[in-house]
Amino acid sequence: MAHQPQIVIITGGARGIGFGIGQCFAQRGASLIIADINLEAAQKAAAKLNTEGAKGSIGVVCDVSDRQSVEAMAGQAVAHFGCIDVLINNAGICPFIDIMEITPKQWQRTLDINLTGSFHCTQVVAGKMLELGTKGRIVFITSLSENFTGPSQGDYAASKSGARMLMRSFSTRLGREGIRCNAVAPGMILTDMTKHHWGKPEPAKMIENRCPEGRIGTPVDIGRACVYLTSDEAEYVNGITLTVDGGYTIGTG
Numbered sequence: 001m002a003h004q005p006q007i008v009i010i011t012g013g014a015r016g017i018g019f020g021i022g023q024c025f026a027q028r029g030a031s032l033i034i035a036d037i038n039l040e041a042a043q044k045a046a047a048k049l050n051t052e053g054a055k056g057s058i059g060v061v062c063d064v065s066d067r068q069s070v071e072a073m074a075g076q077a078v079a080h081f082g083c084i085d086v087l088i089n090n091a092g093i094c095p096f097i098d099i100m101e102i103t104p105k106q107w108q109r110t111l112d113i114n115l116t117g118s119f120h121c122t123q124v125v126a127g128k129m130l131e132l133g134t135k136g137r138i139v140f141i142t143s144l145s146e147n148f149t150g151p152s153q154g155d156y157a158a159s160k161s162g163a164r165m166l167m168r169s170f171s172t173r174l175g176r177e178g179i180r181c182n183a184v185a186p187g188m189i190l191t192d193m194t195k196h197h198w199g200k201p202e203p204a205k206m207i208e209n210r211c212p213e214g215r216i217g218t219p220v221d222i223g224r225a226c227v228y229l230t231s232d233e234a235e236y237v238n239g240i241t242l243t244v245d246g247g248y249t250i251g252t253g
């Protein structure tokens with residue numbers, strides 16, 4: 001049987017897609033570092049995941065946009081578990097503000113969390129993997145917005161298309177040292193981030209009609225893709241974006 005990664009950091013793992021990713025690794029008996037901006041929520045999530053099969057998971061406070069906070073989180077992970085096998089760059093925000101209305105401060109915040117946050121986490125955690133000789137795996141959670149956009153998605157789409165190229169750049173740098181980087185681009189997934197929109201009957205119906213799979217996605221759909229990309233089954237998969245949208249982008253509705 002293929003080796004499964006054991007020590008897994010998930011940023012923004014306290015809820016939503018990050019928590020669903022945690023559930024998929026928990027089912028495989030991994031130990032999780034739930035790194036979230038909200039310490040209490042991170043600790044609660046880690047405890048819950050330990051009841052779902054994870055082993056000795058911990059919740060750690062981390063603001064991915066703050067370099068010192070990321071360094072402290074990665075240091076804590078290594079001090080506690082001795083190594084890091086997997087990093088999932090999941091933490092993100094999507095403010096949905098018209099590109100003509102968004103303030104420079106709001107614009108910068110989206111880029112700081114979604115793009116620079118993934119840069120901080122990857123550079124710091126990959127540095128630990130190299131130091132410790134770990135054949136690590138890194139997954140960036142991007143979005144369909146790495147290719148598509150709209151009037152209220154300017155900041156978000158810029159951050160996610162940037163994250164795709166950041167992933168590819170790290171992939172070229174780290175591949176020969178045994179560390180693989182890939183991305184998962186989720187389609188419409190029902191979480192707190194999206195429930196105000198896609199939770200409503202009309203948009204939900206539109207998604208069901210357009211998506212060949214006939215339903216909105218779940219966080220676990222994304223978790224399964226992360227498990228695949230970080231497993232030995234994906235040994236020759238490097239630098240790709242795996243779109244997980246139930247076929248939404250090929251549907252015409």
Ligand code: NAP
Pocket residue numbers: 011012013014015016017018035036037038041062063064065090091092093094113117141142143144185186187188189190191192193194
């Ligand atoms: P969510 O429900 O809003 O959860 C995001 C999590 O990230 C929350 O626990 C949040 O903490 C945490 N977080 C926010 N800022 C952070 C920071 N600076 N440092 C560390 N943690 C932080 O969002 P989601 O829908 O699960 O989205 C997760 C990822 O998937 C994001 O990157 C998003 O862009 C991407 N994505 C989502 C969808 C979708 O349909 N949902 C589609 C495509 C891509 P608080 O709750 O305390 O703020």
